[in-house]
Amino acid sequence: MHKYKILLADDHKVVTAGIRSLMQRRTDLCIVGEVGDGADVLPKTCELKPDIVIMDISMPHVSGVEAAQALAEHCPQVKIIIYTMHSDPRFILELFRTGIAGLVMKEEDPQELIAAVDCVLAGGTAFGKYNPQRMVSQLLQSTADVSETERIQELSPREAEIFKALADGHSIKHIALELHISPKTVETHKYNIFDKLHVETLTELTKLAIRHGVILA
């Protein structure tokens, strides 16, 4: 009897333990390994040759998004199921682009994860509420729809400077004085920054900056 091999990648031990206990009764599934660091995903996959990798997005050193991209490039035969928190979906589009096989949220019933594994083993894909069709239209219409991090990196030097000052609470007028330019110029930069970072309010800008360590809370 053939056993399907599964590799778990999650830095929260309780999650991997939960998945293990969940799969105990399934004699056709075998968890061959477990890693808690994104940097270990690719080497472990090469070593163990699993059929499926179940992976979190948020992991130390290398994120699940990067790990998925590395897997897609070096081990295209491996099916990837992303198992993550619901508050993460900023990266979902990027993951779709790399061609993951499934997506399950940690707040859903854990049985959904088993269902997703079966679905993927049958050659299908398993996305719950994240209807790929709906995603694809967004993918196509937004040519530059990239992750938050990438958007920040696309800011010009001047914009990055003003982004940081704005997120830190400096007023337009203050920034203009600091940089020896017109407040109107700063305003225009701000407008462009909002546009590039896909935010609509100063608060969103601040929170984004804090999330990415641009400023401290």
Add this chain to the structure above:
Amino acid sequence: MHKYKILLADDHKVVTAGIRSLMQRRTDLCIVGEVGDGADVLPKTCELKPDIVIMDISMPHVSGVEAAQALAEHCPQVKIIIYTMHSDPRFILELFRTGIAGLVMKEEDPQELIAAVDCVLAGGTAFGKYNPQRMVSQLLQSTADVSETERIQELSPREAEIFKALADGHSIKHIALELHISPKTVETHKYNIFDKLHVETLTELTKLAIRHGVILA
């Protein structure tokens, strides 16, 4: 034989499932309930009278920090163990201040959670690497933080409500519609909130709210 009652608060079902399977062999522990929303923690605790609440920080609607504060106020006899991700520690100080009984990271061995439960049931406290001694020095040296907390607690209920909404990025107009009051009233509240919290800009307000776990970044 007396069974200790435990309430689980985590919006990730795989985590609560993992904890359940972890505690199966312990006949002296009984998981009496499970909630996935911070807003449900206090009512469920009042209803089920658990000895221990094991709680995540990041939950929908009401954060674990707020829930812990509510518990400390209304159910001071309940022991709180925070079980959370390592990337959350910006709230740890605030939690220490409310007097939690334990702190365990999800990336640690799940057995640590059991150990923490035993420790707390024995009347002790369980902090792993988060040495309270080290924390206390930080607590003492940052007196400004303490006064910040006190200032937040001095807000009236209505002000607290509007504080959260403002810090989360809602506009005056939007808040007015939500609460069915005049924008002018919201404006006045905002003015008073700024005054009470000693802030001068919306950004300062947002960062303060994030520092104290009122909202998530």
Add this chain to the structure above:
DNA sequence: CTTTCCCATCAGGAAAAACCTGATTTCTTG
């Protein structure tokens, strides 16, 4: 060598929000 694109710079003007003061009502609390 143009043409195109991005960057940095600034301005105008309508709309929105901020700022501060004053005011009423209800409810609690000493």
Add this chain to the structure above:
DNA sequence: CAAGAAATCAGGTTTTTCCTGATGGGAAAG
């Protein structure tokens, strides 16, 4: 009952925001 806090709203001035338009410089592409 008097004092005070809480919640409600308005007026009017000042400031900021929002969006559009515009210019010049430089780099990359054709």
